[in-house]
Structures are given as structure tokens and as C-alpha cells.
Amino acid sequence: MSLSPDRLYDLLPAIYRARDEEEGFPLRDFLRVLAAQANVVEEDIERLYDNWFIETCDDWVVPYLADLLGYSPLPEAAILDGTEPALGRALSPRSDVAHTIDARRRKGTLSLLEDLSRDAARWPGRAVEFRTRLGCTQHLDHQHANRGATIDVRRPGPLQLLRFAHGAFDPWAHRVDVRRLGSRRRHGRFNIPDVGIFAFRLRTYPVTTTPAYCVEESGPQCYTFSVLGHDTLLFQLPVAEPSPTHIAHESNLPVPLRRYRFALRGDAADYSRVSPELYGDGKSVEVFAPDWPTKGQGMPVPIDALIAANLEDWKYQVPRNHVALDPHTGRLQFPANQRPKRGVWVSYQYGFAGDIGGGEYARPLVSLQGATVYVVHTATPLLPLADPLPENHFASIKDALTAWATAKAATPSAHALVIELAESGLYDGGLDIQLDAGEAIQIRAAERTRPVLRLLDVHASRPDALSVGGGAGSRFILDGLLVMGRGVEVHGPQDDDPNAAAGDLCELVIRHCTLVPGWSLHCDCDPKRPGEPSVTLDGTTASLRVENSILGPVSVVSPARRTEPVDISFCNSILDATGPARVALGAPDEAVAHASVAFRRCTVIGQVQVHALTLAEDSIFASTVRVLRRQVGCVRFCFVPSGSRTPQRFHCQPDLAAAAAEPAAKVATLLRVLPAFGSLRYGSPHYMRLMDACCQEIATGASDAASMGAWHDLFEPQRQSNLAARLGESVPAGTDAGIIFAS
Template structure:
């Protein structure tokens, strides 16, 4: 609701003397209605005056005012900032990168601090939005020190009796390397081979991965033994990240504890430098810290809520080997594994809180997101099993212990609506905790009915679809009637896929329009391959995450990670249904598999659209209406080429597409001569850090990827799902600021630590 609608509409009318209001009441309030019109216009004028006043200040001004205030201060804008439009969400997001509000606000303070080391990390935070760790490399040079001016904290020789610091050599590209080095004559900013350890070199290590919190979720019992568990509820290995601590002093240099970094065994231990794996560091375990463990009634009745830090032992569980003493639990932060004593397993299970690393707000996660609300909707709250849950305690009205119970209550509520009353049409099922919700789900929607299954704010619920019935697959089954909709928001679904069922052959002969209208998936993860082995390999790599079985429902996927999509055409086709993917990853678990196709036909009978997506696998579709700023790792084959457009995308050689505009490698091959076409074709290919789901660098373009793809989108950002991170613009912005605020004679460069 707008601010104008919340104000008193009769404020001008209330200023009139009582005698006039009495006479107006006798004549039907004509004067009051007239003054309400004037009051609305006065409020619009006041709002405009207030906005003009706010635009004088960088903290409260509109986005379009930020470059103008920066120009008054002599703030150097990137050239692209002058070409920004005035409308469109992507343009606004790009404007925040090219002219960051915080960077403009701190311009005067940055000029006063020019030449200080702490300013460099502030520039990375304000200009690029990246946490950073600056390093003066001359302090790491090996040189003879005067006995009267010793520097014991500078670079030194390696102590082989302390294996902990040896891990810093390659950890995060050497950002915390403590050892002495010989002088490197190569420049840090060289475009050929970059040197580091030069006297004038200053490196700014930036960390692009983020730490995402998972709060009180069940630990998964591994297939190895009942006493072996994983932090991940999917049962796979995952490196744990630390929860960054805020800087105590604004001018202090960030250290390892202040940055979103993966945890290491030696640092997880209390005496990490000496590799004394007997105690866990209290800075990384506890309430509000990076990790926390609950094991109700373990090892004794009434204990384990949470498990005390004295019972934890840092260990290497990469091979699931080791003897854990009674009353203790071994924790491996690098693989995300837990091991209890074999003869002292937790009978009621274990719950964990931890952090994982990822690059963006994508898929199911405990990050802030905008949630759409259904009008006039009934809301049910479903709870997961927690360590403190009492199974004998009844749920209050509107609260349930499973999604199936909530759906059954909804069916009863619809049946009890009295005649003459409007029927119930909208339902919101909200999953309250970041736990695991098990079972099978079968949703039957009536005509005009809408159901939203969503995560509560700042939660990441896991839907584990169990294989219970032997005679048929236990999928997330959905079936609807005309005008019905299903919305999924903020979920992580594992175990099976979503099966959208349309009309059968017999029903299609009588009623062809009996079908679900729309399925919308937002900020969800449908695990590619259904579920994972401990080494992160998919258990069912050939299975689809979404199956449109004889359904004409429109499918829309936004900011999500999904596996393959299979389309079984309906008996009566008509126009192909719409399939839209925006800012998402479509992963067939391999570039040689089919990401979008039909199991019984040559192509999927859909009209697809891809915007800012990364597709791992082959796409076989009837038509593509639009493909924009996307990366296709395997050929894109379309049956109907006369309709649609592919623009600013990478499309492999051998694809059959509609007309293309500014696509790669087409542009590179057209610009190369005949002798270099083969080498150009091999050069202009997408290079990824990892294509394995659950990896922190999942589907990210490698830093060594060619510029045609890293900055080849319509607004010169990178192609693919991480387009809206605008990393090329952030890097250019930070490089310009370093050049502006670095003293003469100093060579400052950007080093990507993650």
C-alpha cells in the first residue's frame, strides 16, 4: 500500500469550523468529497517536495541522482554510466554497479585517506561490493634485517614442524602467505605474466564467494554406517564456510576471520598452527558462530542441546576412518562430515547449523527474497521436526506437522463452505523451519484454484520425496483444472522430480481443456539427478526434475537450479505451451545429456525462452521465442526456425536455431581469417570453474574464460546465470578506483582469491 493511501483523507476537512461541517452533513457531505480531491493533490505535491529534499543527500536520493552528486564531487564515473537508461530493472541494477552509492558517499573520506592500506579494502567493498584483503608484497621479501630494527612478523622461512602455515601457500591463491620470497621483477599489473613479490607491488585479494547460513537442519546419515553423517541434508560432501566477523576498527586490515572463507582443519582446531587436533576453536563453534551441533539425549539423557564444545574433535574424515572415543564426536570441516562413536550413536538423530559457499542468491537458501502474495488466501503453517519438538504436543489451529495434513485440511475446508458463499480459491502453505519435510505430495487443484507452497522468510526447507510405493514412482504429482496455478517458492526438493499430469487419452476425447494453467518455480532447487552420492555424483543422472506429462501448463522458472525437463506431448496439441527460464541453471548432469527434450519424440513440444541462463546439456525444442544473455554448453536444436531470436548468447557449433544476433562463436569466426578459424573456435568456448552441483563455484565462468563470453552480454556483463553480478563492471570500477587512490610509484593490482 502506498504512503498516500495510508494518510488521512479528511485532514483538510477536519480543519474547517464545526458549523460548516454540520451544514455539510445536512447536505450529504458534498464539501467533504470536494476537499478529499484537493487533499489527494496536496499529498502528491508534498510527496514531490519531500522527494526533492531527499535528493539533496546521497543517503536518501533516488538511484538516478547518484551520478549527479558524484559529478559535483569530481567523482570519476565509468564511461558506461553515461549511457544508462531511465527504465528497466536490469538497467537499475547495472547503475548501482557503475555508480555505487557507498563509493560516492565515501569519496571525500577516501581522498583524505589516500595512500593508506586499509583504504584499498574499503574501495573494494564500496566500489565493487567485494570483501578484500590488501597485501604489501615488499613485506614478504626475504632480506637481512638490522639487529636494532627487527621485524619478526614479516616474511620468514617455513617451519616444517608447524604444518598449519604451510597450507597458506595455496589457500585462496596465497592471500595469507606468511613466508619470505625472493624479489620478482615482473609487474603486478602486467598483461603478460603477472609478478607479485616486487617492492612497489600491492595486491588486493578480493573474495567473490559468499557465506550462506543453514540453520538447524537434520544431519544426513551416510550409507557407510549409522554413526557417519554429513552436514548437508542431501548426503553429499560440502566444504563448510565460516561466518565472517565484523571488523572491530574501520581502519583495521581484514584477516581470515573477517572474510567468507572455507574452514580448514588446522584453523578449526584450537591450536591450529601446531596441528593439535584435540579441541575445536570457540571462535568457530557455538551460538551465532560458524557451526553448531545438536544431538538430543546424547551421550546421556537430557544432554546434547547443543553438544558442548568439549565433546568435539577436529579430524580428517575423508576416508571415513578413525576411532572416535566415547562421549566425543569427530568433525571434518573440509568435507562437511561427522562421526559419532560406533557404539554410541545418537538415537534421536542430529541437527546442525553451518555455512556453505556460493556466488549468488540462487536456488533454495536462507537469503532475503521478494515473495508474491495470493489475494484472499488461507494460510497454513507446516513445521519440521526439531530437537525440541514434542511429538505428543498437539498443533494449534492452522498449524500442521506435514504438508499432506495441510492439503487434507484444505480439502475439508473447501467441502465445508456453505451454499451461497464464495468458494475457497487460494491457499498458502508456509514451511516454517529450515528442516526436512518427508513424504510424497499429491496436489489436485480445482478450477480457478491457486496453491502457493513456499518457505518462510530466511529459511531453507528441504522436501525429501520418499520412494514408498513399489508399484509406481513417488513424484511430486500435480494435476489441475482450467485457471488453476501452483507456485513453489524457496524450496529445495530432493529424492524425486515434479510430475505435472495433464488429461489422459480418454479424457482428452471429451474435455481437452481440463489441465493445469501455470506452474511457477521461484528461488528453488530441484536437485539434478534427484539425489546425490557422498562424492556429489548424481544417483539418477538420467532422470528429469520436471516432467510435463500430456500437460499444456505454462512453466516459468526464476532464480532456480533445476535438473532436466522432459515433455510428453498431449494427445491434442494445439499451440505449444510456454516454457520460460530466467536467471536459472538448467542442468542435465552432463553436457552429453538432454536438458530439455521429449522421451518419445525428436523435440519437446514447447515454446521456450531463456534469459540469463546457463544450460548444461542439449536443448531439443519445438521453438525458441527468445534466448538472451545465455550460455548453452551443448547444441541447441529447434524445429521451427522461422519464429524467435537468439541474441548475445553462446551457441555451440552444430546448433539449429532461429536467427542469431551478436552470438558467439559466430562473431569471432566471422572476424578471423580462414587460417585461424579453427583456433578461434577452440578459444571462444565457455570455461567453467565447476559443473558439479553443490560445488561453491558451480556453473561459474572461470577467470581464464575468453572475454567474448565473460563480457559478451547485451550490457557487457558475462553471459549466463551470473549475469546480474556484473563482475566485469565491478572489476573495471575497482581498477579505476585503485588507480585514482594509489600513490605514485605504487603498482596496485586485483587478485581474485575466490
């Protein structure tokens, strides 16, 4: 609700307002104060009505409505004070409270367990009664033809389901396993009372109409779905279940696309066709090749021209007028004598743990106050550029910057510019941006897009990074982009620069971005330029703020005349030097970077060498940390390797575990309390996720009992505990229910 600050003043008779104007508006200023407080009271009264309903109430009201229904939250929810809304949503999920009465009516049904997984933990799930998978003799009067049979080694498709999604769709019969499903030591699975909920924690994210990457070293007919050139596992776009009582199938869950499911096989076919359930507009995969195989075709490539194949070695012989597609590696291969001349574009789904690093997910758009907005487009097969473009619309970022320079010359009061990249396409070229004093420029992705800024190696005599500089009070912001090819360099004023008196750039902000670690990737996700910095602060006093982003190393080059340390802060981010022996944050010409750094909920791969560490909390440092000034700052609830030099540490690992261990067991404890990641390579679905086998000191070692590191805000331990509590309330007596993580 937006109320005028002068609404009380406007109620006064005109004679009083005229006299007030003669006196310099003292009465108006007084009534504005009263109106501001009246607005607060009225807004609170309106919220009281909204707080009657679970769908519209504030987050702090949810536990109170839950108490009215007899909903029993976790004990941790009782001590929340409203300062951590994300944790509160994990401990008292709104949807779970809303469906409490419905869940009680359906207690004991199999479909309810899937709904509990979605409501209580926000994980899609598949419920399985393991007694139906036991190999046993059936009664002739009560036959179950859909029960599992012995393994048929001649059918590779069903065999693949044994390991796929940890057996959530396993079709085979098994022998009895007497271990309990909920055992704390070794979990059983196949027994009469066992009921399991397979939880799928990975999320699927779309990539819409983006260029495919031509792998020229393997052949001009070879392409990858990822514009970075690495192999990427394609995922299923989940289809909504038809009814509340429906048990989830493979098509209803965020799972990888298996080759044998992606293929549509027939007895009379001499090659594998693609399933129409997975390919096409609004489906999991779509390919565009303009004017292929003949002019006017290929928009999109028809499903009859696609072949599901194994392209791991690029040796598949593709028939003419066909395209081979491998969903397991995310590769495309055209006939060698029938290559696409106008490029290839793709739409697909990939898997990732959460909303970090940019993508086609909802993120808050932070706009500059009073900014001019320019929109930049890139040509795609579905949306060719208009001729001419509308006003304030441009074909490249350079054109937008040129127009902004002209606009500033005509309007000296212009001080803020937002360049919005409108499509999830590829934007080429290097940029050299120099900001005036007090100027702010933001380059951001449009809502629900993932634009890729590719910095090309054009100049042989100098670096081709995105170069940024500015005067006093200037700011530069990157928001929602994927930057590949090079990094970002911030240059400070040189002593011989005639504009040095104008000051230096004030701040560089990176939000929801990925500056690819190693600049580019090989097919196996190994970096092409390991250890190269993603951000270089060269002789500048500008501060660096990184939020919800993925970066390679940060390099700090101090100015010739030493000033106060540069302020650098990381929040909910990953700082990846592509190897624990490399330097993630340091200086190329000094022992430590002249910087004052703060880490909040971050994962750092590589050594940290800084002047001061003002704060580090809920973070994982995979390599040693070396801080010059130890009298300032605090490190709390972090993993810091032995041998690190830091400020005072509080409740950190492995210090805490080693102090509690017996002297003879200290070495074993130090070897046990280590972070275990699913993958250390960017491009993998499990990038920087802690493995399920990771020690509890790290998996639940944050200040709020969540996991340390960049994925702290997923609150997976709290979700798991909440789901386990709800399962115990909803299964029949004598049933052993448990959670099995399928991803």
C-alpha cells in the same frame, strides 16, 4: 505513504455527497481521479527531500550526487537511462559515493584499499604490501620479527596457507618477481612497489538447525553436514573488524575452514580439540545430538567432545564420548559403539556465488491476493512441536492440504492458499495436489529459511514425484524450497477423465528453488540419478515459469490432441542435465518438445530440443540447440555451440569471434571461445561460475558487457573495473596496485 482515494471527496459538505449518491456517485468517481494525481504529486514532493541524502535517495540520483563530489564513475554509467537499476548500482555503488570524502582523507593508507573493495565492488578484501614478504637482509637497528621466514616443512598448518585463498595469508618470504602486478599477460606479485587487494567473491550462507545425513553405506555412525548426503566445504562466519584501520584477518573474511585452523592443538593433548572461536551458538559450526552420549546431553554437543580430524576415508578411530568433525569435507563420525539414537542436527555456513536456488537469504515474498495462510512446522531439537498447535498451524504439508479441502467445502469463495514452511528443516512425503478451477496454491519458505522437501520412493508400482493437476485458471507456485528425491510432474486431463471439461492447470511457477539435478547426490557431488527430469509436463497445456532457480532436465510429453505449444520461460536460472550429452529440455517420445521457450540470463548444460525459441539473451548453452520453427524468435548475446539450429542470431559467440578471425585461425578460435566453468556439479561452491581464465568474449559478452549465463546479475566485470579505477586514485605515486581474486 498510503492515502485514501476518497480524501478529496470526504472534504465536500454532506449535502453534496448525499445528492451525488442519488445520481450514482459520478462526482466521487471524478474526484478519485483528481485524488490519484494529487497523491502522485505529494509522494514526489516527499521523495525530493529524501533525494537530498545519499542514504535515502533513489538509485537514479546517486550519479548526480557523485558528480557534486567530483566522483568519477565508469564511462558506461553515463549512458544509463534508469531502466537497469542493478547495473546502475554496480557502476555507481551507493556506499562508495557515500564514503568519497572519507576515502580522500585516508588516501595512501593500506586499510583504505580494503574499504574500497567492499564499497566499490561489494567484495570483502585483504590488502597486502608485497615488499613486506620479500626475503631480504634486515637492518639490525630496525628489525621486523613479523616478516616472513624460510619455509618450515615440519609445520603443515602454515604450509597450507601457501595455496589457501591464493596466498592472501601466506606467511613465508619470497624472492623478487620483476613482472608487474597489473600486467595484462602474466601477473607478477612479489616486488617492492606491488600492493595487492585479495578480493573474496564467494558469499557465505547459513544453514540453521537442519538434519544431518546418515551415510549408511559407510556406516550408521557416519554423517554429512549436507542433508543431500554430499561432501560440502564448511565456511567461516565472518567476524566484524574492530576498527576502520584494521587489516582483515582470516576470521574477518568469508573463507573455507581449514583443518589446521579449526583444530586447537596442544603439546599435552593426544588429539585435536576444536577452536572455541569457530564452534558454538552464533559461530561457524554447531552440532546437536539429543540424548548423546547420555540422556539429557548433546544439546548442543559440548566443544570438549569434538575432535578435528581428516575423515576422507571414514577410517578414523573415534574415542568414546567424542565426535570427529572434518570441516574440509563436512563430515561427522561418532564412535561405532556409541551412535546417536535420536538423530543429528547441524548449523553451519556454506559458500556460494549468489542468491540463486533458495536459501536463508532475503528474497521478495510474493503473496497471493486474498489468500489463506497456513503455517507448517517440523520438529527440531531447539523448537519441538507445540501440543496442541495454534490455529492454522500444522505438523505436515498433507495436514494443511486436508484442512484446506475442508475449508473450501465450508467456504466456496475461498480460492487461494499459502502454505508457509516455517523452519529450515526436513519435510518428508509425497504430494498429490489437484486444484479446482481458478484456485491458486503456493508452497513457500518462510523468510530467512531453507526448508528441504524430500520426496520419498514409497510406491513400487508408480512414480513418487510431486504430482500437480488443476482446472482452468489454476496456478501452483513453489517459492524458496530445496526439493530432493524426485521431481515435479504436472498432469493434464485425460480423455476418459470425467473432470476433463473443467480445463487444465494454467501455470506452474518455480521461484528461488532448487530441484536437485539428478534428484540426490553421492559424496563426491555426482548425481545418483543423472538425467532424470526435475519437471515433467505430461499432457498438459500449463505454462512453466522459472526464476532464480536451479533445475535438472525438463521433459515435455504432448497431449494426444495437439494444441498450441506449451509456454516455458527461464530467467536467471540454471538448467542442468548433469552432462552435456544429455537432454536438458526435450521430449521423451518425440524429436523435439512441443514447447515455446524463452531464456534470459541462464546457463544450460545439456541439449535443448524445442518447437520454438521465442527469445534467448545473455545465456550460455553448453550443448547444441535444436529448434524446429526458426522463423519466430531471436537469439542475442548468447553462446551457442557450432552445429546448432536456432532462429536468427545476433552478436552471439563463437559466431562473432570466428567471423573476425583469419581463415587459418578459425579452428583455434572455436576451441578458444568456449565457456570454462569452475565446477559442473551441484553442491560445489563454484557451481556454474565462469573461471577467471574464461575468454573475454563470454566473460564480458552479455548485452551490457557483463558475463553471460546465470551469474550475469553479479556484474563482476563492472565491479572489477570500478575497483581498479578507485585503486588507481588511492594508492601512492609509483605504487603498482592490482586485484587478486582469492575466491
